[in-house]
Amino acid sequence: xxxxxxxxxxxxxxxxxxxxxxxxxxxxxxxxxxxxxxxxxxxxxxxxxxxxxxxxxxxxxxxxxxxxxxxxxxxxxxxxxxxxxxxxxxxxxxxxxxxxxxxxxxxxxxxxx
Amino acid sequence: xxxxxxxxxxxxxxxxxxxxxxxxxxxxxxxxxxxxxxxxxxxxxxxxxxxxxxxxxxxxxxxxxxxxxxxxxxxxxxxxxxxxxxxxxxxxxxxxxxxxxxxxxxxxxxxxxxxxxxxxxxxxxxxxxxxxxxxxxxxxxxxxxxxxxxxxxxxxxxxxxxxxxxxxxxxxxxxxxxxxxxxxxxxxxxxxxxxxxxxxxxxxxxx
Amino acid sequence: xxxxxxxxxxxxxxxxxxxxxxxxxxxxxxxxxxxxxxxxxxxxxxxxxxxxxxxxxxxxxxxxxxxxxxxxxxxxxxxxxxxxxxxxxxxxxxxxxxxxxxxxxxxxxxxxxxxxxxxxxxxxxxxxxxxxxxxxxxxxxxxxxxxxxxxxxxxxxxxxxxxxxxxxxxxxxxxxxxxxxxxxxxxxxxxxxxxxxxxxxxxxxxxxxxxxxxxxxxxxxxxxxxxxxxxxxxxxxxxxxxxxxxxxxxxxxxxxxxxxxxxxxxxxxxxxxxxxxxxxxxxxxxxxxxxxxxxxxxxxxxxxxxxxxxxxxxxxxxxxxxxxxxxxxxxxxxxxxxxxxxxxxxxxxxxxxxxxxxxxxxxxxxxxxxxxxxxxxxxxxxxxxxxxxxxxxxxxxxxxxxxxxxxxxxxxxxxxxxxxxxxxxxxxxxxxxxxxxxxxxxxxxxxxxxxxxxxxxxxxxxxxxxxxxxxxxxxxxxxxxxxxxxxxxxxxxxxxxxxxxxxxxxxxxxxxxxxxxxxxxxxxxxxxxxxxxxxxxxxxxxxxxxxxxxxxxxxxxxxxxxxxxxxxxxxxxxxxxxxxxxxxxxxxxxxxxxxxxxxxxxxxxxxxxxxxxxxxxxxxxxxxxxxxxxxxxxxxxxxxxxxxxxxxxxxxxxxxxxxxxxxxxx
Numbered sequence: 006x007x008x009x010x011x012x013x014x015x016x017x018x019x020x021x022x023x024x025x026x027x028x029x030x031x032x033x034x035x036x037x038x039x040x041x042x043x044x045x046x047x048x049x050x051x052x053x054x055x056x057x058x059x060x061x062x063x064x065x066x067x068x069x070x071x072x073x074x075x076x077x078x079x080x081x082x083x084x085x086x087x088x089x090x091x092x093x094x095x096x097x098x099x100x101x102x103x104x105x106x107x108x109x110x111x112x113x114x115x116x117x118x
Numbered sequence: 119x120x121x122x123x124x125x126x127x128x129x130x131x132x133x134x135x136x137x138x139x140x141x142x143x144x145x146x147x148x149x150x151x152x153x154x155x156x157x158x159x160x161x162x163x164x165x166x167x168x169x170x171x172x173x174x175x176x177x178x179x180x181x182x183x184x185x186x187x188x189x190x191x192x193x194x195x196x197x198x199x200x201x202x203x204x205x206x207x208x209x210x211x212x213x214x215x216x217x218x219x220x221x222x223x224x225x226x227x228x229x230x231x232x233x234x235x236x237x238x239x240x241x242x243x244x245x246x247x248x249x250x251x252x253x254x255x256x257x258x259x260x261x262x263x264x265x266x267x268x269x270x271x272x273x274x275x276x277x278x279x280x281x282x283x284x285x286x287x288x289x290x291x292x293x294x295x296x297x298x299x300x301x302x303x304x305x306x307x308x309x310x311x312x313x314x315x316x317x318x319x320x321x322x323x324x325x
Numbered sequence: 326x327x328x329x330x331x332x333x334x335x336x337x338x339x340x341x342x343x344x345x346x347x348x349x350x351x352x353x354x355x356x357x358x359x360x361x362x363x364x365x366x367x368x369x370x371x372x373x374x375x376x377x378x379x380x381x382x383x384x385x386x387x388x389x390x391x392x393x394x395x396x397x398x399x400x401x402x403x404x405x406x407x408x409x410x411x412x413x414x415x416x417x418x419x420x421x422x423x424x425x426x427x428x429x430x431x432x433x434x435x436x437x438x439x440x441x442x443x444x445x446x447x448x449x450x451x452x453x454x455x456x457x458x459x460x461x462x463x464x465x466x467x468x469x470x471x472x473x474x475x476x477x478x479x480x481x482x483x484x485x486x487x488x489x490x491x492x493x494x495x496x497x498x499x500x501x502x503x504x505x506x507x508x509x510x511x512x513x514x515x516x517x518x519x520x521x522x523x524x525x526x527x528x529x530x531x532x533x534x535x536x537x538x539x540x541x542x543x544x545x546x547x548x549x550x551x552x553x554x555x556x557x558x559x560x561x562x563x564x565x566x567x568x569x570x571x572x573x574x575x576x577x578x579x580x581x582x583x584x585x586x587x588x589x590x591x592x593x594x595x596x597x598x599x600x601x602x603x604x605x606x607x608x609x610x611x612x613x614x615x616x617x618x619x620x621x622x623x624x625x626x627x628x629x630x631x632x633x634x635x636x637x638x639x640x641x642x643x644x645x646x647x648x649x650x651x652x653x654x655x656x657x658x659x660x661x662x663x664x665x666x667x668x669x670x671x672x673x674x675x676x677x678x679x680x681x682x683x684x685x686x687x688x689x690x691x692x693x694x695x696x697x698x699x700x701x702x703x704x705x706x707x708x709x710x711x712x713x714x715x716x717x718x719x720x721x722x723x724x725x726x727x728x729x730x731x732x733x734x735x736x737x738x739x740x741x742x743x744x745x746x747x748x749x750x751x752x753x754x755x756x757x758x759x760x761x762x763x764x765x766x767x768x769x770x771x772x773x774x775x776x777x778x779x780x781x782x783x784x785x786x787x788x789x790x791x792x793x794x795x796x797x798x799x800x801x802x803x804x805x806x807x808x809x810x811x812x813x814x815x816x817x818x819x820x821x822x823x824x825x826x827x828x829x830x831x832x833x834x835x836x837x838x839x840x841x842x843x844x845x846x847x848x849x850x851x852x853x854x855x856x857x858x859x860x861x862x863x864x865x866x867x868x869x870x871x872x873x874x875x876x877x878x879x880x881x882x883x884x885x886x887x888x889x890x891x892x893x894x895x896x897x898x899x900x901x902x903x904x905x906x907x908x909x910x911x912x913x914x915x916x917x918x919x920x921x922x923x924x925x926x927x928x929x930x931x932x933x934x935x936x937x938x939x940x941x942x943x944x945x946x947x948x949x950x951x952x953x954x955x956x957x958x959x960x961x962x963x964x965x966x967x968x969x970x971x972x973x974x975x976x977x978x979x980x981x982x983x984x985x986x987x988x989x990x991x
Contacts, residue, residue, distance in 0.1 A: 013123035018130075020238065024231055026133050030140055030159075032224040037144030039216035039973050040208045045149060045194050047969075049156050052187065053140050056163050067170040068238055072245070074252050077172045078265050081253070084182050085272045089279035091187050095194040096283035102198040109206065114966030212973070219976045226983050 023064040030057035044098045044108040052087060059083040128169060136162040147204045149195045153188060160184045174250040330399055333380035334388075337417040338400045340381070340427060341466035343374040344434075348459035356452030363452035364445075367459050368438040374462070375431035382424045386850060394850070396420035396559060398472045405475075413556055418472035421851045422635055422706055426469040429713045430625050432838075434462045436831035437620040440721050443827030444616055444728060450494060454614070457494070461487035465625050469632065473556040474523050477633065481519070481597065484626050485512050491621060492613040504609035511606040515596020522589030525582065526640075529570050530555035537565045562639040571643050587640055587647035590633065591654075598630025598684050601658045605915055607681055611673040615724030618673060623680050623720050624713035631687045631709060635702060638853060642696045652692025656786050659685025661912075663796040667803065668898075668909040671733045672723045675804050676716070679759065682793060683712050689790065690774040693781045696854035701777035707847040708774055711766035714842055715758040718835035722752040725824040725832065726808060730817035737815035738808040744821040749809050751832040756805045758839040760798035760874045768871070769843035775866045791873055798877025806885040 030053060037050025059080040066076020102108050139162065142155035160183045167176040195201050208216075260266045347370030355363045389395065401416035438458060445451050464487050468480035486509075493505030534555040541553065541563050553560055560566055573582040594600075599607040610622050621627070634641060634651060641647050659682045666678035687705045694701030725748045730738050742749045758765040761772075771794060778787040813819045823829065884894040898905045907913065963974075 010120065010123045013126045014120075017122050017126050020236060021231055022129070025228060026136075028224055028227045028231075029137055032220040033137070033140040033144055035223060035976065036216050036220040039219065039969055039976065040213050041144065041205070041969075042208055043149060043200055043205045045191060045198060045200055046144075046152060046205060048194075049152055049191060050144050052156060052183075052191075053143055053159060056160060056183070060163060060166060063167055063170050063172050063175065066172070069236070071171075071239070074249060074256055077175045077249065077253060078256055080167075080172070080175055081178060082268060082272060084178060085276065088182060088187055089275050091190050092279045092283040093286070095190060095197075096285075096287035098194055099197050099287045108198045108200060110969055111967055113968070117964060117966030212969070215973055215977075219973065219980060222980050223976065226980065226987070229987075 020064065020068045023068075024061070027057045027061045027064065030054075030060070042109050042111060044101070044110055045095075047110065048091065048094050048098075052091070055083055055087045055090075125169065128165075132162050132165050132169070136166070147207070149200045149205060150192070153192050153195060156191070157184050157188045160188065171247070172249060174253055330397070331380075331384045331388075333377060333384050334397065334419060335399050336377075337381055337419055337470065340374050340377050340417070340431065341463050341470060343370045343377070344459045344462035344466065346370065348456060348463055351452065351459060352456035356456055360451040363455045364438075364442045367455035368435070368442060370459065371431065371435045371438050371462055374466070375428075375435045378424075378427045378431040381419065382428050385419055385424055394421050396472075401472070412554060413473065413475045414554060415476050416472045417470040418558070419470075422632070423469050425706060425710060425851065426628075426632060427466065429710060430462065430465050430469060433624040433713055433717045434458070434465075434620055436834060437616045437717070437721070440619075440724070440828050440831045441614075441616040443825045444724055445614065454491075454494060457487060457490045458616075458620070461491065461621060461626075465629070468629055471558075473554060473558060474526065474561065474637075475556045477636070478516075478519065478523055481593070481629065482516065484629060485509060485516070485597075488512075488610070488621055488626055491617040492610045494613055494617065498612070501612040504606075504612040508606040508610050511603055512596045515593050515603055517592075518589040519593020519596075522586045522591075522593065525586040525589070526561055527556055529573070529582070530560060530566065533566060533569050534560070537563075537569060541565055558636055562637065564639075567640060567643040581644060581646070583640070584644040584646045587637070587644050588650060590637060591641075591647060591651060594630030594633045595654060596630070597633075598627050598688065599658075599681055600630070600654045600685070600688060601661055602914065604658060604662065604681055605918060608674050608677045608911070611671070611677050615673070615720055615727060618676070619717045619720035619724070622677065623716040627680060627684055628687070628709050628713070631684065631691065631705060634688065634691050635706060638691065638694075638699075638702055639696065641691075642694070642854075648692055648695070650692075652689050652783065652786060655685045655688025655690075655692050656789050657685070658682070659689065659793045660789050660796075661685075663793045663800065665908055665911050667796060667800040668905065670735055672727065672735050672738075672804055672808065673720070673733055675735075675800060676719055676723060679719075679797065679801065680716060682797060683708070683716065683759070686771070686774055686790065686793070687712070689786055690777055693778045693783050693786060695781065698777075698781050699852060699854040700773065700780055702853050703848050703851050704770065704773035704777045706851045707845075708770035710845070710847070711758070711770045711839070711842045714835050715755040715765075715767060715839040718751055718755040718832060718839055719759070721828070721832055721835065722748050722755065725828050726752075726821075728824065728828075729821035730815065732815065732817050735804050735807045738818050739811045739814035740809070740818060741821055742809040744818075745823045747829045748824060748832060751829070751836040752805065752809065754836040755839055756801045759801050760878060761794055761870055762874055763867070763871060764840075764843065766839050766841070766843035768867075772863070772867050772870060773847075775870055776863050779866065791870065794870055795873040795877040798874040799881050802878045802881035803885050806881060806887075807891070811887050811891070 034050045034052075034054030034057060037053065038047055041047045041050060062076040062079040062083070064076075066073065070076070098108055101113065105112065136159050139155045139158040143152050143159060146152040146155060160179060164176040164179040164184075167173075167179060207213075256263075257265050257269050347367050351363045351367050355366055385394070385397075397419045398416050399419065401414040404413050404415045406412040438455070441454060441458065445454050448454065461484065464480050464483035468477055468484055471477035471480060489505045489509040492508050493502050495501045538553055538555075538560070541560070567583070571581065571583045574580065596603045607622060607627070611618055613621075641651065662678045662681035662685060666675050666682065669675045669678065687708050690701040690705035690708065692701070694705075725745065726738060726741060727733055729741070729745060732738070754765070758767040761768045763769075775787060775790055775794075778790055807814075824832075882890070884890055884897065910916075963970075
């Protein structure tokens with residue numbers, strides 16, 4: 006038990022581990038952005054991506070400038086902007102649904118050649 | 119030491135949880151379940167923030183992100199009637215391409231990480247801090263190291279977003295609505311309405 | 326010796342400039358508004374030019390009275406500069422033959438302008454006609470006054486264009502359009518030879534210029550405001566250049582390069598002066614209005630070829646073969662055309678063949694001369710001078726007759742002597758002149774040509790020329806008798822009336838000139854090479870020539886004066902049968918040309934080239950357009966309109982850039 010504890014204690018996650026985590030989350034969000042057919046689903050994937058970006062800020066704050074709080078403030082701003090974005094996005098989706106009667110993004114293709 | 123071991127364990131547990139939940143967010147065909155998974159990802163993120171010494175942020179995350187934004191998303195799901203139906207699967211080519219690109223992205227960033235070194239100060243244990251107070255002071259700090267300007271602009275942005283949302287999503291005159299009932303009647307979602315509002319005259323949809 | 330140049334000589338550029346201004350002003354500004362004023366302005370401009378030309382002639386010959394007349398170039402402007410000191414200039418050259426031609430061209434042109442105000446009245450293209458006439462006058466004057474061969478070539482082409490425009494003046498008539506095309510194509514083809522000749526001369530001129538030009542006397546180089554240039558006639562004709570050039574040989578066949586160049590230049594001259602076998606365009610050119618025929622195809626443009634040979638006479642003389650060719654072609658053409666002229670029924674056609682024949686005379690006169698015995702040179706220019714007057718008169722009078730009778734055919738005319746007395750008298754004067762009856766102009770000039778031939782011991786040429794003199798008298802009096810004597814052969818002839826004054830006044834002036842022009846002592850003014858032994862009239866030649874003319878008139882009288890006579894003519898024609906018909910059909914030369922063009926050139930050359938042009942050249946262009954369009958279409962398939970697709974592309978692009986950076990930065 007002690008050895009395991011010792012091992013775990015020695016392996017505290019460093020900067021790289023945290024960054025890999027946030028990158029994995031970001032990639033998953035990216036996959037969802039490119040693949041989802043429902044507009045709201047795309048928005049949820051975008052939220053995942055934004056969340057991972059905010060995590061990134063906080064991670065750097067913790068590791069590079071532990072005594073300052075700039076990273077956390079950036080994360081707060083990210084959250085605020087995400088909120089604004091979701092508001093506008095939802096409004097658009099509702100209007101789109103009213104017009105097209107579908108939120109399938111594959112059907113919204115009037116930019117076609 | 120125990121604390122550090124716990125710390126490591128907590129990290130891996132929370133990391134796994136968030137990754138799995140994120141996968142659920144992007145793959146789940148029933149959208150409400152995806153919304154719940156999103157809630158889970160964000161909550162786990164709050165936990166991660168707490169581990170990084172950003173307790174105030176963790177609280178804000180839960181309050182605003184989970185409590186506000188995800189709720190808003192659920193509203194949108196309901197309003198766009200995406201709740202009852204299964205989302206269509208993406209076609210194979212697209213999902214393959216998406217996967218390839220995401221994995222490619224992941225791979226390149228990880229590779230960059232591996233080849234770079236960050237200048238880090240000596241690892242120090244977390245000092246006790248009153249981060250709520252500090253954040254507040256920093257937000258209202260009007261020197262060049264402060265964030266009062268972005269703070270004010272964010273409030274403007276939120277105002278603009280709210281107004282814009284209202285304008286875009288408001289109901290137009292009843293004569294131009296495709297529906298007149300609340301949409302509760304069975305089969306109404308499958309009702310074939312004209313693709314544009316101009317075709318209504320021909321199909322004689324409205325009352 | 327330096328002389329002070331007077332106003333006229335220093336401003337010789339005004340002579341071509343006035344018709345040019347008239348062309349622009351009448352064409353652009355007056356023609357759309359008033360036809361009458363178009364005619365008036367154009368006529369006044371050319372008359373101004375004529376007055377200027379007379380002033381120049383007076384001043385020039387007065388200034389150099391008794392001396393060797395030098396070539397002056399009082400005005401130049403640099404046009405193309407190849408190197409400093411070697412350039413092509415545009416200028417005005419004043420020397421005896423250019424002054425002569427200038428006087429002739431402006432006089433005849435002014436009279437034709439005057440005549441046209443009456444002849445073309447009521448024609449919807451009245452203003453356009455005068456525009457083209459002004460253009461032509463300008464071009465011809467530019468040609469005549471050219472100090473170097475390049476300027477002459479430029480204006481040569483311009484004259485061809487004016488001729489094209491004027492022959493095809495009645496552009497709604499298919500025959501007129503075809504005739505103008507034919508004229509232009511034949512002369513253009515001839516000009517190909519001319520151009521190659523010019524380039525050959527120019528090339529060797531440039532090569533030799535640095536070494537030879539310092540040794541050329543300024544007196545020979547002319548008094549030029551711009552200095553001697555390699556393309557100048559003064560340079561090409563200089564003995565130094567000819568001595569350098571004459572021994573050169575072409576790589577194959579051992580031909581002399583000089584001969585080749587001069588033969589090619591002569592090809593151009595033959596085309597423009599309608600020598601056999603390039604004569605085919607001139608009879609058809611009669612489709613144009615009669616004043617055009619008078620001005621261009623009798624008095625001025627067609628003599629451009631003769632003028633060119635005269636201009637380059639020293640160079641031609643340096644190559645015996647070229648001069649021989651000139652002589653043979655000229656002689657043959659004069660005989661050939663005279664024979665055909667005896668059978669034609671269209672009055673203008675007869676006059677056209679007569680022109681061909683007289684041009685043949687001018688060419689043969691040049692051909693029989695040498696630098697040592699240059700009488701033919703003077704004779705040729707003299708004949709050019711007199712011929713211009715009486716041929717223009719003949720055409721204009723024919724125009725008056727055609728105008729009155731409304732038909733070109735002599736068999737629709739008859740008995741017009743009483744109906745149109747002034748025209749009749751003028752026509753008679755001209756016909757006597759061309760037949761060579763003393764003391765009218767033609768007698769003197771023809772006499773000198775015959776003397777030149779005899780003096781240089783070309784007896785065959787002399788004999789042919791005598792025969793042609795007789796034939797000339799014959800066919801000219803044939804049409805005279807049929808047109809003016811005898812009964813009224815047609816409806817038009819009965820109702821004919823005299824021409825209006827605007828038309829008979831030029832006729833009268835030309836008749837006077839035809840009568841007195843012979844008394845100009847041409848050899849005082851125009852000579853080249855060795856000095857002439859001035860003997861006056863050589864009775865040994867004059868008497869037989871006049872007798873030939875009288876014989877010709879007598880035969881014409883016998884066959885054509887009156888109804889009984891014409892019956893005799895018809896019997897003779899049927900008796901000659903096939904021969905008569907062949908001659909009447911102009912020896913079927915046109916048919917031969919048509920055969921060659923249609924059967925051979927069209928099928929074996931034109932069709933393959935057209936196929937190539939349509940499928941390979943156009944196909945290549947179409948291919949590039951098709952490729953662009955298809956590429957665009959293929960690329961546009963990527964615009965699906967779905968934002969997620971764009972997102973995919975964007976991400977892929979970003980990754981790609983990342984990879985590039987990775988590869989570049991290691």
